[in-house]
Amino acid sequence: MSKQRKCLIVGAGMAGLTAARVLRERDWDVTVLDKGRGVGGRMATRRLGDARLDHGAQFFTVREAAFREVVHEWEQRGWVRVWFEESGHQRYCAEQGLNGLAKRLAEGLDVRSGTLVTRVEAAGHGWKTVTEAGEELCGDALILTAPAPQTLTLLDGCGAELHGKLRAIEYDPCFALLLTGEGASLVPAPGFVRPPSGIVSWIGDNVQKGITAGKGFALTVHATAEFTRLHFDSESEAVAEMLEEAASPWFAGRVSDRQLHRWRYSQPLKVCEKRCLVTGSLVVGGDAWGGPRIEGAFLSGLAAAAAIAG
Numbered sequence: 001m002s003k004q005r006k007c008l009i010v011g012a013g014m015a016g017l018t019a020a021r022v023l024r025e026r027d028w029d030v031t032v033l034d035k036g037r038g039v040g041g042r043m044a045t046r047r048l049g050d051a052r053l054d055h056g057a058q059f060f061t062v063r064e065a066a067f068r069e070v071v072h073e074w075e076q077r078g079w080v081r082v083w084f085e086e087s088g089h090q091r092y093c094a095e096q097g098l099n100g101l102a103k104r105l106a107e108g109l110d111v112r113s114g115t116l117v118t119r120v121e122a123a124g125h126g127w128k129t130v131t132e133a134g135e136e137l138c139g140d141a142l143i144l145t146a147p148a149p150q151t152l153t154l155l156d157g158c159g160a161e162l163h164g165k166l167r168a169i170e171y172d173p174c175f176a177l178l179l180t181g182e183g184a185s186l187v188p189a190p191g192f193v194r195p196p197s198g199i200v201s202w203i204g205d206n207v208q209k210g211i212t213a214g215k216g217f218a219l220t221v222h223a224t225a226e227f228t229r230l231h232f233d234s235e236s237e238a239v240a241e242m243l244e245e246a247a248s249p250w251f252a253g254r255v256s257d258r259q260l261h262r263w264r265y266s267q268p269l270k271v272c273e274k275r276c277l278v279t280g281s282l283v284v285g286g287d288a289w290g291g292p293r294i295e296g297a298f299l300s301g302l303a304a305a306a307a308i309a310g
């Protein structure tokens with residue numbers, strides 16, 4: 001009987017979880033390592049008081065048949081539903097917020113959250129990951145799905161060509177401000193606004209979206225990349241104040257709670273031509289390879305698993 005092959009995956013976002021699910025179906029032994037407290041990466045949902053708010057990605061779209069097929073399955077299971085339609089594309093949200101979908105996808109997988117990988121290196125015919133706590137894991141194959149600058153730090157001495165490709169990938173940063181209060185949301189149906197000018201690029205109403213119960217308002221405010229770049233290292237209170245002021249036409253009443261999050265790597269500015277980069281049993285993927293969105297991360301995860309398992 002042949003030995004079950006082992007794959008290590010860094011990153012439990014959409015790309016890493018997709019690759020893990022496919023490999024597990026093909027009878028690989030898979031371990032996913034993520035530095036975050038939970039799974040999902042940029043599919044992030046937070047609680048603020050009683051409210052639940054998506055603070056990373058706000059929705060996802062479907063363009064390719066492979067993604068359409070799984071989204072259809074998720075829809076049948078009640079995990080996702082159409083939030084609204086725009087320019088001929090349906091925008092999907094998830095029942096418990098987008099992080100809820102990531103949790104569903106992680107069910108039954110060996111995911112080790114709170115595990116920062118600090119180094120990867122070739123070991124025999126496979127690969128070894130070393131964590132911040134000094135734990136070493138070995139696998140026949142390794143898939144890296146973190147944003148490119150984070151992957152780069154893991155790959156010290158792993159080839160100039162790979163380094164060059166990763167270094168060329170840049171991301172927009174994004175401040176996300178979460179606001180809750182007892183007044184009313186003035187965001188029009190179906191629950192989002194993209195202010196045409198100013199420092200705010202998006203306001204999402206999580207109550208109209210249907211991921212949180214309906215007393216008061218629960219808004220996600222995204223800053224423009226320009227504003228975020230300019231103020232990335234500024235003090236949180238000052239940034240939150242400016243963004244709250246800019247979002248104030250879209251709610252009535254007092255803000256009871258607010259929280260600011262800094263996404264250093266929000267969305268890649270340029271996407272690589274291939275869906276993943278394969279160097280023997282090492283595969284680099286993520287949304288910078290498949291496309292700067294959730295669907296892109298899914299497609300990259302799929303391609304990464306195919307590169308490993310054939």
Ligand SMILES: Cc1cc2nc3c(=O)[nH]c(=O)nc-3n(C[C@H](O)[C@H](O)[C@H](O)COP(=O)(O)OP(=O)(O)OC[C@H]3O[C@@H](n4cnc5c(N)ncnc54)[C@H](O)[C@@H]3O)c2cc1C
Nearest residue numbers: 011013014015035041042057058117146286287293294297
């Ligand atoms: C503010 C914002 C708004 C967005 N809006 C949309 C939208 O509306 N629609 C859309 O489709 N997409 C949107 N996106 C983009 C979308 O979220 C991403 O394209 C997608 O989620 C990327 O998935 P991924 O698996 O490639 O990466 P990630 O989700 O970033 O997953 C990578 C994981 O790697 C982990 N990691 C990194 N380094 C290490 C390490 N050294 N050790 C262990 N773990 C590590 C991270 O913790 C993370 O969980 C948005 C993103 C942001 C931030």
